[in-house]
Amino acid sequence: MAYHRRTKTAIILRPGGFSLLATGNRHPRLELDLSKDLGTAPKHAVISHIIHMWIVRDIEPRLERSARTRPVVVVTGARQTGKTSTFLRLFPNHGFVSLDLPSEAEQAEKEPHDFLRRHPSPMIIDEVQYAPGLFRHLKATVDTQRARNGQFLLTGSQKFTLMKSVRESLAGRADVAELETLSLAEILAARPQTALEMAIVRGGFPELHANPDLDQVAFYNSYLATYLERDVRSLASVGNLRDFERFLRACALRSANLLNKADLARDVGIAPSTANHWLSMLEASGQVVLLEPWFSNRTKSIVKSPKLYMADSGLLCTLLNIRSVDALRQSPAAGAIWETFVFAQLRGRERRTGRLGSLFFWRDRTREVDFVVDVGGRLELFEAKWTELPTDGDAVNLDFVRKVVGKSRVAGGAVVCRTPNSFPLGNGFQALPASQLG
Numbered sequence: 001m002a003y004h005r006r007t008k009t010a011i012i013l014r015p016g017g018f019s020l021l022a023t024g025n026r027h028p029r030l031e032l033d034l035s036k037d038l039g040t041a042p043k044h045a046v047i048s049h050i051i052h053m054w055i056v057r058d059i060e061p062r063l064e065r066s067a068r069t070r071p072v073v074v075v076t077g078a079r080q081t082g083k084t085s086t087f088l089r090l091f092p093n094h095g096f097v098s099l100d101l102p103s104e105a106e107q108a109e110k111e112p113h114d115f116l117r118r119h120p121s122p123m124i125i126d127e128v129q130y131a132p133g134l135f136r137h138l139k140a141t142v143d144t145q146r147a148r149n150g151q152f153l154l155t156g157s158q159k160f161t162l163m164k165s166v167r168e169s170l171a172g173r174a175d176v177a178e179l180e181t182l183s184l185a186e187i188l189a190a191r192p193q194t195a196l197e198m199a200i201v202r203g204g205f206p207e208l209h210a211n212p213d214l215d216q217v218a219f220y221n222s223y224l225a226t227y228l229e230r231d232v233r234s235l236a237s238v239g240n241l242r243d244f245e246r247f248l249r250a251c252a253l254r255s256a257n258l259l260n261k262a263d264l265a266r267d268v269g270i271a272p273s274t275a276n277h278w279l280s281m282l283e284a285s286g287q288v289v290l291l292e293p294w295f296s297n298r299t300k301s302i303v304k305s306p307k308l309y310m311a312d313s314g315l316l317c318t319l320l321n322i323r324s325v326d327a328l329r330q331s332p333a334a335g336a337i338w339e340t341f342v343f344a345q346l347r348g349r350e351r352r353t354g355r356l357g358s359l360f361f362w363r364d365r366t367r368e369v370d371f372v373v374d375v376g377g378r379l380e381l382f383e384a385k386w387t388e389l390p391t392d393g394d395a396v397n398l399d400f401v402r403k404v405v406g407k408s409r410v411a412g413g414a415v416v417c418r419t420p421n422s423f424p425l426g427n428g429f430q431a432l433p434a435s436q437l438g
């Protein structure tokens with residue numbers, strides 16, 4: 001593989017053609033036919049694919065550290081969150097092979113020894129979910145040089161199957177990181193002028209911010225079509241893509257609500273077992289995130305079911321037909337969209353601090369607090385409110401829950417809202433802009 005450092009463009013030569021991967025263009029892969037006279041085509045292709053802008057990701061230091069300390073690093077995450085580009089950007093001296101190419105996937109699965117001989121470490125193996133059989137052989141290869149770190153960098157968009165393969169074959173050898181869409185902090189660091197509501201409606205897919213002229217409606221239409229065709233069609237349980245799409249829209253309508261699978265199944269007209277299966281599919285591919293209630297011995301939270309959230313506010317707005325800031329402001333769903341957005345920021349914050357499984361919600365018969373962060377046993381409480389000017393009344397549930405769990409256990413609490421600056425509310429709570437989470 002050749003790599004053009006200035007343009008951050010990778011050219012992967014292979015028999016019969018080459019692929020060009022550029023970090024920051026709309027067509028990350030350009031296939032050209034080597035049998036034709038290329039003339040100046042490669043140079044031209046490289047120049048025309050110069051990235052306009054690389055948006056620095058929070059995950060970068062962690063990936064660099066992992067590659068220095070582990071033989072294998074795995075990045076999972078929804079489609080188009082930047083998995084491939086980030087590896088190419090950070091590790092320009094690694095080789096690159098994508099199992100998106102059926103011939104490569106087939107060899108990786110059926111003749112893994114030959115495959116790994118052809119693609120020796122250090123190597124980025126993209127879309128590794130297409131060859132689950134490769135994992136055992138990766139282990140053997142990695143173990144021949146156990147002390148060498150950063151040997152194989154893997155990407156894939158099906159997190160449960162990937163994590164299972166890692167657990168079964170690469171335990172202790174691999175670090176698994178999840179890449180989500182851009183957080184508000186990442187967007188603002190790259191484009192400080194971005195208005196908050198615009199960031200919500202446009203969502204966090206990097207390409208939409210690297211290239212502000214890109215039409216967002218066209219982007220999401222093509223995103224959904226590709227997702228359905230590429231990831232969903234292959235599932236035996238999805239007989240009808242239209243039904244699946246309706247199911248996705250039904251989930252969007254319920255973002256920031258308690259999950260009720262029976263309701264979802266009934267609304268879409270599918271069997272409850274199918275709804276179950278499709279929901280885990282949406283979770284595995286990073287489109288939907290479930291949030292569990294917080295429990296303790298002292299408080300008997302009567303709610304056992306999780307809450308459902310769409311992962312990205314832009315995709316959520318698209319599915320709700322909200323295409324502009326005005327439409328968002330007028331939408332009865334604005335509160336739920338805001339809560340979905342705040343949840344994404346909190347997930348980003350927890351990942352940055354390296355905490356796992358620390359986020360919950362709190363709910364009993366009468367009250368709810370949107371987010372509870374368990375920081376080593378002490379709790380931070382957050383309410384998401386769409387308002388620009390919250391009052392003490394917006395913090396009553398924070399106060400209530402603080403009394404229930406005990407004041408000494410609560411490290412702090414805030415109403416996350418659209419205020420431009422933080423300010424104190426009564427009872428020691430704060431009004432906090434979403435940009436200050438973290």
Ligand SMILES: Nc1ncnc2c1ncn2[C@@H]1O[C@H](COP(=O)(O)OP(=O)(O)OP(=O)(O)O)[C@@H](O)[C@H]1O
Pocket residue numbers: 022023024025026027028053054055056057077078079080081082083084085086157206207210
């Ligand atoms: N940090 C970034 N800054 C600017 N542009 C980015 C960044 N990350 C990704 N992009 C752009 O976003 C698009 C998607 O990126 P990429 O192909 O790396 O995502 P992916 O997660 O590998 O997607 P898929 O799962 O579909 O393979 C590309 O056009 C890429 O150039």
Ligand SMILES: [Mg+2]
Pocket residue numbers: 083084085126155
């Ligand atoms: Mg990719």
